[in-house]
Amino acid sequence: MKIKRLPLLGTLLLGTLVLSACASGTGADSTQPPADGDAVTNGSTVTVYTGRHYGIEPVFAQFTADTGIEVRFTTGNDPELRERLIAEGVNTPADVIMTADAANIELAADAGVLASVDSDILTETIPAELRSVNNDWFSLSQRARVIIASTDRVENPPTTYAAVGNPEWKGKLCLRPSTHPYTQSLVASLIIAEGEERATEIVQSWVANDPLYIDSDTDIYKAVAAGECDIALANTYYLGRLLTEDPEFPVGIVWPEQDGRGAHVNVSTAAVTANAPNPEGALALIEWLATDGQRQFVDANFEFPADPNLAPNEIVAGFGEFTADLAAVRQLGDNQPAAVRVLSVTRYE
């Protein structure tokens, strides 16, 4: 029997490679600087965990161009970044955490991993409803979750979230599954405004309409355009994106609850972490995003500015003026577990 030496040699070589790769990996890629290291602690670099990643890089690049402070960032899902920040505790390299949703930042605040910040710039620019009571997180943009309807087929769309459960929409409704934070925070806002019992009834009436669940707002818009459903609940900024591709896109926005509390808005947020190695740099970034960078940050995703004095982008302004349910924003986090419960009880998919 022939004995082949090649595999053996190969194994040995590979083994050496493992060691060298691990070694180089530890040194170069783990990028954990020595305690007295200069890369992170002298203020020239801010480290960001961001759950919002669409179009974020040019914004950070502009910040670096304006201030000379480098941004090092990693992207991920909001809850996972929050878990990572909590697990890392005092050792976290993150100076800033940014989320695409108010509830997740509130849960991080509850876990004690955010720092309370004393900044005149932020308290003057961002309305009180859009930052936490302790000033440990700040909204940077608003995203409204509204009723959307086919402009071809629907003449009298519902104007309240409760009316979406009207039997006339049976089989004609599209919704996002309950796994998504957008759905959870919308239901949390119903609980805040109407109480858990009434919120349960409303969600129950939606479910009774046998909705088509689609886990993508873009696809929900496309389903309404294609006639898969006539009405749906979705965020406005996706329409902004679709309208830039096709100005004739046949779906319109209905601002709900305009005679009452206003349309549900969620926010994208930023916070300085409690154990930030570079808290000054972190604050500088958030202040810049709220002021000089606000325009670019908000417009990158067709959102509404957190700064009420800043007009929305042209396409977004075309959606019309509306009243927003700002009062609920700060309570969304506390009501999220109840929202998940309501969604479970009603068998919302």
Added chain:
Amino acid sequence: MAILTTNTDASARATAAVTAGDGGASRPLATSVVGMRARSWTSTAVISVVAVVLSVPLLVIGWSIVDPSTEVWQELWATRLPGMIGETALLLVLVLAGTLALGTALAWLVTAYQFPGRRILGWLLVTPLAIPGYVLGFVWLDTLQEPLGARGVRSIWMCALVLTITLYPYVYLFARAAFREQSQRAIDVARSLGCSRRTAFWRVVLPMARPSLAAGVALVGMEVLTDIGTVRLFNVSTIADGVLRVWFGTGDRDAAAELALLLIGVTIVLVAVERLARGRARFTQSGSRSGLRVERLRGARAVAASAIGWGAFTIAVALPLFRLITWSLEAQRTNQTATVSGDFGFHLASSLQVTAVATLACLGFGLLLVAGLNRRRRSGSWLGRLATLGYTVPGPVVAIGVLITLASVDRLGWLPEGWLLVGSFVGLIYALVVRFLAVAYHGVEASIAKVSPSVVASARTLGAGRFRVATRIELPLAGAGIIAASVLVAIDTVKELPITLILRPFGIETLPVWVWQATSESLWVQAAVPSLAIVSVGMLLVAVLLWTLERGAETVS
């Protein structure tokens, strides 16, 4: 070559059979040198440490069972849990039945019959392994949206179909290996006793391949149970999906951990059923490995055979690939190839770096475990099982377990100042080893078990020391199988998303992370370029796998 079966883990049989290039054969009673040292206390200690280190992240998660939160359970039981269990069971049954039927049928087709394109199809039918389920999922979702409607396409049936065409290669590989190992003699005897060729297949060939088929199906079962990406696309609410739903929706880590334990429980049931299905089957074959007599198909039958093979390949690979290429070209044309961080080369380099190091690390630990564990009891060893537990748990659960573990170590302050495991390259590799070691370990184990004990005994008689026998005879002879096991790990790693997403260090952005960045915003066109890159790397790896298996089959016999 004898076909023996032993009572071992389902996943053990699974990877072992693929990598050893046979139908799950191993020789439990053979004595060899690699593994003899197991009797010493030091090696037992080393192996115990390795097993504990690799299982801590899961034990951390499992710890919650000590203090069960009964309220959450009552609520879940009253609301979603029955539905989750029902959908998980239905999906499992559909995909297991689908992969079993498709994998076995295609394997029999290319093994027993000669028809135009048979040789190339034998290879091509393995290639769905290269396409991640979450990619195949969004391609088919978008493709079938128009003909079936958005409502029709989002169903458990479509989800089962997509999972079936992604996962059938596991069954196909085992079935093909098992059929190849069979000798014509058994069939001839059956035929002489009055069986038709068809009856002989059902009553002789298939029952003899049963252990291998059960092993392949068990592996498919584990993939289905731990899948997150595909089930979400099709609105199927499984237990694995429920773990993340509870965890991330309410932040209730304990309740999520208890659901994860339920998932491990289901896996244990699956393994038990696999053993039952295999029964006490012990098939040995006497005489030389003559192989099956191949029947040449002509005319309409040959055309039909070709059509079936090419049809399966078209649905599973060619059509999705065509759509990905079209989208990629569109992305090029409309300049949508920009990524959040870095260019194409950067992502590719990240992926290759992570895949290479993780594969080698898995291989290293696999060899260590095999060398350290007592050969006779190796496959059933609880230490081996402990070390490879991560394969039965969804990726995000492994990731959070590793996150908690490494963060606790970091807080102890044993490392030099400023050095942290969380967010380090080493931490990421550790997590991937926890998740995928099972694949490497069982592959290596099976390959070394195949080395004939008489060869080892001869070498020892001729005065070779244990180390010399291990390095000069066992490892070289098992080489092909070991390479094949490594390639399987590499294929799994290059497609891996949830662990990399949570634990990657700054400066590492793999191709699947890029896909996620695009698909989480429903930007299918932008997701096409990185998806295509993953598939290309996967295809190369599949080619290496097949080449190794062919060569391995020649060397061993």
